Amino acid sequence: MKLLRYLLLPVVPIYRFVAMVRNWFFDLGVLKSKSYNFPVICIGNLSTGGTGKTPVTEYLIRLLKDDRRLATLSRGYGRSTKGFIQANSKSTAESLGDEPFQFYSKYNEDIIVAVDEKRVNGIDTLKSKNSDLDLVLLDDAFQHRYVKAGFNILLTPYDKLYVNDICLPTGNLREPISGAKRADVIIVTKCPEDLSEDLQVKIERLLSPESHQVVYFSHIDYANEVISSNTTRGLNSMNGVKFTLVTGIADPSPLVSHLKSLGLDFEHQSFKDHHKFSEDEITALKKKELVLTTEKDYMRLSPYFKDEDTLFYLPIEVKLNNKDAFEDKVKDFIKTY
Known part of the structure; x- marks a missing residue:
């Protein structure tokens, strides 16, 4: 390449x-x-x-x-839909894109989240649907x-x-x-x-x-805790535990460096940004004892781990x-x- x-x-x-x-x-x-x-x-x-x-x-x-009254408007890269969509309770990472779905999952009671490839149409439609915007x-x-x-x-x-x-x-x-x-x-x-x-x-x-x-x-x-759908555990609790780090982001190197600096033992499976995980990849990951990922990747992976408590993400803030x-x-x- x-x-x-x-x-x-x-x-x-x-x-x-x-x-x-x-x-x-x-x-x-x-x-x-x-x-x-x-x-x-x-x-x-x-x-x-x-x-x-x-x-x-x-x-x-x-x-x-x-x-x-705040709205985020994104293109919705990697989504399976087209045109304007305003997020609601039926939205998924696949219909919105992983990043907009992340915004919606965390702040849906406080903000409006929408996607549209054409930003002018997106803003105009947002305003027409939300007069208080x-x-x-x-x-x-x-x-x-x-x-x-x-x-x-x-x-x-x-x-x-x-x-x-x-x-x-x-x-x-x-x-x-x-x-x-x-x-x-x-x-x-x-x-x-x-x-x-x-x-x-x-x-x-x-x-x-x-x-x-x-x-x-x-x-x-980086947070001191990792989060799954059912529980939260301290990042330091992963000392001595061999886990799999899964990233589908453009530049995972800062995260990898941070985890290595803590002396954690992990294998790293790196995928391209916004990677769509195949059925075989999901099956393989579900066989892992413990999987750590980014919050953005968690939006795409978590629907496949509803019955397992083996997928965690590490929150970050700037x-x-x-x-x-x-x-x-x-x-x-x-x-x-």
Whole structure:
């Protein structure tokens, strides 16, 4: 696969040029963006997957759900359905996609969760069905410029900064680095918890933010407990227990490193992002004594483990180094409406 990507290097300038022309057309108004009279916040990235959008979206949900009638709108990647769907008690990870279903499972009493490939139609339909709606979080929509979000949050992982990457198909960028100028906030995700101020300054210089942009740094905070459908147990209780770690996410390396740092003994079965588990794979996993997975993968796997108490997930949250300043900036934007 890596060899093929290198062989496709001559295609990179073509891809980059097409993406630049598309952005120019939006900037010049040739392609139209729709604005709204209520706050729309976009969480996205320049690269393909693995930047930490889901925990950042959940961070914003927790921050804003008590003050606003909030909806999340996602594409619903990997779902078996098409068009607009608003989550309800009959929804599943298959009908919504794993990440939207995760939002619904955790916050359904406090927020609205919807999916639609066409974000303009999604927002319009959400508003028509929910007249009290007054805030939309767009999950993974930085390149979906038909919606003009009022506030753009751009994510980039600490060990894979977009300034050190190139466009598809050889690199991982969905658009040229210049697209970062549209962001209001840049969050460097998956940082070491003890990231020094000197290194923060160095990274900020590398990113070279515009005068209107603010750069924040965040790290993943892993829970001390693992959860199944029937019970919760301490993560330290897994010491001395051989278990299977199953991941279907873009970048499992931080989780693997964390578990290894705790001295846990496990085998790792790694699948591609949003992997749809086959019947044979499910059967094999159900034979395992203990399976640990991510919360996103748990949304897809748990329906097959209803009668077994062998599947657990490890909750995570994102922690920002300068959370008060970030939260004030988000709330100040919302107050303008």
